[in-house]
Structure formats: structure tokens, C-alpha cells
Amino acid sequence: MDAYEGFASVYDVFMDEVDYPAWVQYIKDTWKNLNTMPQSVVDLGCGTGNITIPLAKAGYGVVGVDISEEMLAEAQRKAMAEGLSIPFFCQDMVEMELPYQVDCVLSLCDSLNYLTEDGELSAAFSAVKEHLNPKGLFLFDMNTKYKFQEVFGDKTYAAMTEDAAYFWENSFDEEDQINEYYVSFFIRQKNKETYERVEEYHYERAYSLDEVKTCLDEHGFSLLNIYDGYSFERAKEDSHRYFFVAQLKEEN
Template sequence: MEEMEAYTGFAEVYDTFMDDTPYEEWADFLAGLIGKYGISRPVQSAGEAGCAAGTAESTGTEQESGADPSLREALEEEKNLVLDLGCGTGTLTELLSQKGFDMIGVDSSEEMLQLAMDKKEKTGSRILYLCQDMRDLDLYSTVGTVVSVCDSINYLLEDEDVADTFSLVENYLYPGGIFIFDFNTLYKYETVIGDTTIAENRDDCSFIWENYYHEEEHINEYDLTIFAREKKNRESFRRFQETHYQRGYTLEEMKSFVENSGLSLILVMDAETHREPTEDSERIYVVAGKGRKAAEECNTGENR
């Protein structure tokens, strides 16, 4: 048996067990939010995905007024950059790239990023992948949009971790840009998955997922035992074991982190119903913006 860090052994079977995840729906949903609330626009055509576009319609921000043509083009390129923070194996990143967005993917797992790079080689996309911890995000320019979904934010276990990450997002967002993220709620860990065991069996791999919820810390510990068929000897399986930790958050806590980072709340919604979150919402979407006047009350409910 091999003891491994999170998303090392699991990386090679991650896409297999996530094959029923509605990534296409998520990509459509995120693109809709970006179009409605954001400043990033697809490059001229989806076939040119990955090429920074200087041809998108200008939003006429104050920062661009009076700039020479080369500077305006550079600023336009930055506005159209979309960062996928916690991109994993790059499935969603690729789908957004196919929609024409100029994508950057950031993840802390080298193994997950290797799989993302394999997809990039197959599709011919020009996504830039960076191996970084989101708490130490370091980009070469600002970006127009940051997205972080599939509970990546829940891997931030301390208040300081969330505060640092959100401050860096605010720092690298172009004025008027937006930050779209989701998170699993405290309710989900306390009531739905805490102290449960989940198992799944496939032809080439199987896993046992054991949850242990630590109420005082609001931390969900889950131990993964993975059995993956050997590629050379198809009759043999390798056994991996790794432990993941995620923290549950309330909506009020997340609102506080957003506001303290200097961002303004734009929208909150239940991830399943796309309506106003309730006390039993398991996953919540948040849209926050940079350089926007905070509304007296942020939008809630369906993306309307």
C-alpha cells in the first residue's frame, strides 16, 4: 500500500469517477454568468481559443481612456483572460476554452495538471497551466474573470487561508472583473455526508470513501482507498490510500470573506435550484466583483 497526499493516487482515476459530473452544464452556466455580470468575452471565434483577443468590443473603462492603441489592445487581452482556480484535470477549463475564452488553469497538484496537459495536447488548446497553491497565487497580469468550482474553496481550512486567497483574487482581477466560486455548506458536511461511507466499483478501478466529520473545527476528513487496475498486468490492481480535508462554511461567513477582501457581492444562489439559498442548501454559488459599488442587498435567486 502507498500512502499519498491528496490528488496524487486519486488523480489517475479522478476523471473516471467524475464522468457523470455535468461539466457541460457548468460551462454553459458559468459562461452565462460571465456574459451577464462580467467583462471577459470570448476570443473572436471558438476555433481561436487560447489566443488573447484584442478584437473584443471595448467596455470603455476609465483605465483605457486615452491609452494608445497598443496599450488598449494589451488591456483588452487582460480583460478577456479567465482564470480557473483549482482547475484539477482541466475538464472545465477545456470546455470554457472551447467556448472561446482565453484560459489559465491553476492547481497545486502536479499529477492533476499532468492530466490537464494531456487533454491540452489532444485538443490543441492554448491554455496556460500553472502549478501553484491558490493561497500563493502569482500571475503575470490581471485577469477579467476568476472561476473556482467543484468545492475547491472548501480545501481552505483556516480563515487566514480564505482571506489570503480572496485578497489575491481581488489583486489580480481587472477593474470591473468578477470572481465566481462555489462552496459546500456547513449543512452538507454536518447533515448529509459527515460520518458516511461511499463506495463505487468500476471495471478498471474502485474506491471506498469514508467520511469523518469533526464538529468543533467544521472539518470533514475523508479517507480514500483506491484500487486501480495495472496497465501492464490487467489481472492485478494497485491499492492507494490518501486523506482529504475540507471545511464547511456558512453563507454569512463567505459573505464576510468577500467583503473583507475588497470585493462586492453581486449574486448568491443555491447551486442546484439556482434560486435563493436556504438553510438546507448543500452547495452555493457566489459572484463577486471588483471596483463595483456594493448594492444594499446583493441579487439572490435564479440567474435572471
């Protein structure tokens, strides 16, 4: 089963610890610090629209892109409930092909870590470049090796609500730099006392700062800042998440 197929229906329930409003405000503050105000935005790896929808409500022209049809269906349902008409595209980020260019591309919630094969990160950066206006911004986050190795490690986690539960077994392969999540969900069936079990495997790759910097440079980006998560503090060796601020260089 593809990642997030079974999880889509309960994704927001188990991600409620993420302060999405704070993330949206952080994006706005980042733009403000750069003295820019993008009019058009692509949310790459948008999931169920937890960033896309608030930005649209704030008046930005935003488009959502994700590889999961199930996640996009949930995002569309939520957008319609808010009375919003947001274009959503089901595409792989390494092959993104939209009919226009934008002022800023966002890729949040460690979406880029899901690019585990050699060359995929480069392909994604190339696709982002092709969809940016001159001097366009590329803002993205990534889980760090420290987080995979020292925080998640070889541990097991569990969570439950009234209608769902999950068990998550984590492991990190030092040689391949791949973090594996095995997740087993139990989702209560509507109007029933039975639960459906869904199993998924998720894989994320740890990229070094040098790898990311080199890849950005190869595709014509200037790296403006690397922050410690969703703060404006400098990234550290023990950061759990890096936040990158890059801008497309002017062509000579």
C-alpha cells in the first residue's frame, strides 16, 4: 500500500500535536523578514491541506500538490467546507508539471525526506525551479539525521482516540540513511463496533546539510538561511528539523 493511503482518513486526528496555525504564521513572518509578499504559492506535498487552506483563507493564490489521491480528496473536502476553491493536483514532486509559475514554493512537514532514491532530491529541486518566477522563493523543511537516530531510534510508539488507534515501530538504517516507519492503524467502521486494520510502511531519508546545499546550488538557488525548525534560531547539530530559505538566483 502506498504511504498515506490508509492514513488519510485519520491523518488530522493523529497530527493534532502539530501547531499548523503557528507554522502558517511562521511562513508569513519569513516572507515579512525578506520584505516580500508572494501573490502565488505552491504547497508541495500539501497532504490534507493544513497549510494550503489557511493560506487561501488569508488571500494568497495557493495551489496544492500531493502524490496521494486520498490525502487530496480530504483536502478538497475541507476546502469546500470552508467555501474555498483551491486547485489540487495529484502529482509526484519529482515530476511536477503545472500550467504556471509562482512566487513561492513551500514543501513542509518533511515531505522532501520521502525522496529516498539517489537523484530524486535533485529532480524535485529542478521541478521547483521550473515553476518559480524570477527570484522566486523556495521554503522547505527536513527531518534531520539526529532526529531519526537519537529521537526516533529503534522505538515503538502508540496513540489512540475513541475511533482509531495506531502502533508505530521505528528503525533507522545508518548505512543507507533510511528511516523506516511501520505503522498499523485500527480504524472504527462507521456505525459499527468493528475496526479495520490498515498497515503501512513509510520511508524517509536523512540528507546532510552539504547534500542539500550542493543540490540547491546546482539548480540555481541561493541559500539565504537554515533555521532550527520553525524558529529564527540558527540550525544546530542537534536540531530535530531544519527549515531552509532559498531564492532563485537572477540569470545573467
